Amino acid sequence: MLNTHIIKEYAYELGFDTVHITTAEAFSEAKNIIQERIARGLMDGLPWFTEERAEVSCHPDALLPEAKSIIALGMVYLTEQPEDDREATEPRGRIARYAWGDDYHDIIKPRLKRFSEWLQEYTRTELGSEAETRLFVDTGRMVDRAVAQRAGLGWYGKNTNILTKGWGSWLFLAEIVTNLPLEPDEPLKANCGNCEICLHACPTQALPNPYELDNQRCISFLTIELRGSIPLELRPLMGNNIFGCDICQEVCPINKLAERRLGLRDKQGTAQFVTLAEINRRTQPTFQPHKEFLKRPAVGSIPELIPLLALSEEEFRDRFRHSPIKRTKRRGLLRNVCVALGNSGDLQAVPALVGALHDQEALVRGHAAWALGRLQGQEAHAALQVALLEEKDDEVTQEIRYALSTFSET
Ligand code: B12
Structure with missing residues (x-):
């Protein structure tokens, strides 16, 4: 052998x-x-x-x-710690690590x-x-x-x-x-014990039982693999995740320990600001964080959402050429951005969403309508009424009607 x-x-x-x-x-x-x-x-x-x-x-x-x-x-x-978006003045979306x-x-x-x-x-x-x-x-x-x-x-x-x-x-x-016969290693004896934190943390309840994922409820599926409309009932549960989702991984104590080992999290669980040089200094020589997986400046980990709605096809291709994000295509990413903006509760997003009601992609227009319904306000209402008169696509028309139905009578 x-x-x-x-x-x-x-x-x-x-x-x-x-x-x-x-x-x-x-x-x-x-x-x-x-x-x-x-x-x-x-x-x-x-x-x-x-x-x-x-x-x-x-x-x-x-x-x-x-x-x-x-x-x-x-x-x-x-590689690095997740950025904190709590202090941000503009709405931001989360990208899976x-x-x-x-x-x-x-x-x-x-x-x-x-x-x-x-x-x-x-x-x-x-x-x-x-x-x-x-x-x-x-x-x-x-x-x-x-x-x-x-x-x-x-x-x-x-x-x-x-x-x-x-x-x-x-x-x-x-x-x-x-085809080489090689000496096999043994499976590990480790397991998760009684811990079920991840099952309860999933906002869409995509983990109904231990070791079991319901694909169609998983935010990773909804934001990356799904080509069409995101089911209405799941949209409010998706928060600001615009590409993939790490919630069931971030809450995991084993993962937190790994982050702590790299100095990315302190004992209280708070994310620490650490540079790559610092990581290298603190870890054993056997591990070098892969520079290829560091945040790309053009992508970031919590990009501002409003400017993403203005991306042209060409700008999308340029920006995400080397990133896994290209998989969603422009229309998939902008669909996700609309949902995240709807969930942001931030009225700053209204003008950009009104603009997206006229996007070339029906998928984007429909989700922009939903987001405006979620944000409410007079400007959103007026824009939806205008869009209803102009829209030719049946599915988008349905989205607009639904969004309008959520406004309370004034
Ligand atoms: C399809 C797929 C998806 C689908 C998920 C569909 C599904 N249910 O698996 C979607 C798009 C949602 C997805 C999401 C993600 N994915 Co994915 N995905 C895959 C892919 C292509 C196939 C997975 C598969 O075979 N699923 C079938 C199901 C039935 O298999 P399973 O979930 O592993 O099920 C096993 C366990 O449940 C176990 N089991 C069942 N009962 C019990 C009971 C006990 C007691 C025990 C111990 C075990 C056990 O046995 C099952 C069969 O082996 C693999 C790549 C590949 N070629 O394998 C990547 C892969 C699994 N994905 C990966 C990643 C990184 C992700 C995400 C983290 C991305 C993100 N951040 O958004 C999320 C994680 C979501 C999650 N919690 O699983 C990595 C996972 C790496 C890792 N450390 O495990 C893989 C391996 C890609 C890679 N090559 O690195 N993914």
Whole structure:
């Protein structure tokens, strides 16, 4: 058998923060759970997440016929503390931490490729034949979290995310399936014990039971994956989250501990202002926060909402070219911004929302109408009445009528 230390060392050299190994046996339990979740409608809204996909993604040999082992990798995206928006004078939106920096797919995929090339070279020298590999991160047909759990990289949190001892769940998962027989690691014994803080913290109650996520209620799904209208009853519960959501991760004591370890949070749980240089000074030499995942100045973590409503297609593309945020497209992001502005209760947003009633995208116009209904006031009411006369799209007309119906008679 090959020396797994050498393989793991190379993973660290490439910038992965944790590496474990498991066998390529089927993930039968995960398959049953996923199929049951699909049957109960908990994966609704993700049309590509089919039973057939689950079947393949839980059978590594369907992806590589001679599969023997899986190298499970993690890359930490914990870099800086979240900014505080409580003192802000203009309404701001929250972006999930994983999207503050560069798109992780673009950062991890090339490294997986280099890892695979190195592994082929190494096995050619050591064994006289090249290893076969298949590479996965997120979008591939592989159950990233089930692999990480069995490889002992972390344990399932009740919010369904994989938690690690050092970094909580603030890490991306990736894997290499190979035909090499490698010494597997043991799963961890750790678990969340009695803690259920995350289940109660979710504002949309997307975590009905431990280890169970109702996709269509998850703010991450609503703000990133959903292409159409956000259900009316969920909009007021979404707060100012405009791309993804970290609530079930932020409240997790294991995650808070990880942030504290980096000096990002004090013992009382208050976020600390810490620069990257300071983080580097305080942490052991084994961990360097990845500069790729630091907040990009053009994106930020709590951007001002009103200027986002003025973005043209071209400006959207320029600003979010390297960011995961490009996934929502302009219309998805502006839809989310409208909801957040509606929830802000801040009348400063009214003129921008009135402008958005004339956006080129029906999706944006409809959500702008909803936001104006939520903010109320004479200016909002008058603008909605004008828009009702001009609007040609049925769905938007319905949104405007609904918004108008929420104004009390004067
Ligand atoms: C689809 C998807 C989503 C969907 C969620 C749909 C869903 N229900 O999973 C949406 C868009 C909502 C989403 C959101 C997020 N996602 Co996502 N997503 C995925 C994706 C592509 C597939 C996940 C999947 O297979 N789901 C199927 C369900 C059934 O699997 P599961 O939730 O893991 O279920 C397991 C547990 O419940 C466990 N289980 C069940 N019962 C029990 C009982 C006990 C006692 C125990 C111990 C375990 C257990 O077994 C199940 C099967 O393995 C993966 C990438 C990939 N290829 O795997 C990324 C991935 C899971 N996402 C990721 C991230 C970062 C996020 C967000 C944090 C992003 C954000 N900040 O907005 C949120 C987190 C939301 C949450 N609480 O889960 C990371 C998670 C990293 C980690 N540390 O775990 C992944 C792995 C991407 C990556 N490669 O890094 N995501």
